[in-house]
Amino acid sequence: MVNQPSDDVVSAPIRRCWLCGTCGLRRIKESTLRGDPTSRNFEISNADYGTTAAIDQCVRCGFCQCTDMVDVLKFYEDLEDPAYEMTRPQRARQKRVLLNRLPRPTAGANRLLDVGAGTGILVEEAIACGYDAIGVEPSRRFCARAKHHGLPVVQGVLPHPDLTGPYDVVTLVDVVEHVPDPLDLITRAARLLADGGVLVVVTPDRSSLLARIMGDQWWHYRVAHIGYFDPETLRFALAKAGLQQTEFHRPTWYFPLGYLVERVHRYLPRWARFKVPARLSDLVIPVHLRDSMMVCATKAQTRDTAP
Ligand SMILES: [Zn+2]
Structure with missing residues (x-):
């Protein structure tokens, strides 16, 4: 009798956990995508809740990911989202609340980089708060929109030749759930931190009460979200990037x-x-849905091990 591998465990070498590199992935949600994805699926204001590619969970660290959705950058480069820009004043308020949680910028420590800056909403609020702020954003149209507002947002992703740092604050607000290698992104962001600098990560929490109540219909289950953190896996990713979590908040929208x-x-x-x-x-x-996390982290004294 031949031992057949379990249907729901995938161990091919190329199918690895994006955080810990383990090959053991367990399918926890089948794809509900209809047809091939387009840039429209990746709009920030997209409300096709519950629709995702297939989600796998790492059997070792628990991180959840859409293993097959690795080629997504092209969708962000072509992104346009008029509904997002229409909510600019409200989103600006959210960014202001977020910035108010950080130490006040001072003359010697006020350099801020916003990664995945969209149309420059956080950059605009940061400048108003006294930061010397700049953003980086893959969408050409979002960058043009930021330019229209007179805001410094360069087109692209990390690493970027114009963004060598160091920065006193690097923000990743609703970004790490969108990329196929979140550990690489967090590591690159960490490298840009000045001594004593703070990395801010905001991302949905798949272990939150609301996520558990809503199940597959949770509003953060959407095509653009291809990585799903909880407090443990986020802390683990930060530690692997040489960072130590210093604060944890539940952001308000x-x-x-x-x-x-x-x-x-x-x-x-x-x-x-x-x-x-x-x-x-x-x-x-x-x-106040309490289903999202805002975490601050600084460079750790010692590097970490698995959770
Ligand atoms: Zn893992």
Whole structure:
């Protein structure tokens, strides 16, 4: 009798955990993608919740990843997302709250790099806070939009020849879940830190109560999200990059009521949907879902081992 490998364990050499490199991956969610993905699937404001490529979980460290979705940069380079820009004031408020959690910038420690800068919303708020800020962003259209606002956002990804650092703050806000090698990105970001510099990572938490309640319909399950962290795997990734976590927060989001209701409608039957009066549509609503993490980290004294 021949021993057959288990159907749900994948051990081919090229299918490795993006964090710990282990070959043992267990399929936990089948693909719900219809057809080949396009740039539209990768829009920040995309509300096709629950739709993802197949997700595998590492049997060693627990990280979850869309192992087959490695060639995604081209989608970000072509990205345009008018709905994202329409929520600029509310997103700016969220960035302000995030920046307020950091030590106040001083004359000798105010260099900030925002990675995955979009249209420069965080860069704009950082400059207003007193930072000497710059962003890097793969989308050509987002960069053009940032330029339109007079903001320094260079086109591309790390490593970038114009971004040699060092920086006192490097931010990765809703970025690490979008890339096929998050450890490499975090490591490159860490290398750009000045002595005493802070890396800020914001990413969804797949172990959060809301994620567990909503299951496959969790709003962070979307095509663009190809890596799924929890507090342990994020801490592990930071440690592997030579960083030590110093702070953990649950970020608050701010959305216009109209935008928010439109998204909630995705979960409601047609009869239960309602229209927001125009005069209330722009009302800013703080959303505390506690299903996202904001982590600060600095260079560690000693390097870490597996969790
Ligand atoms: Zn792993």
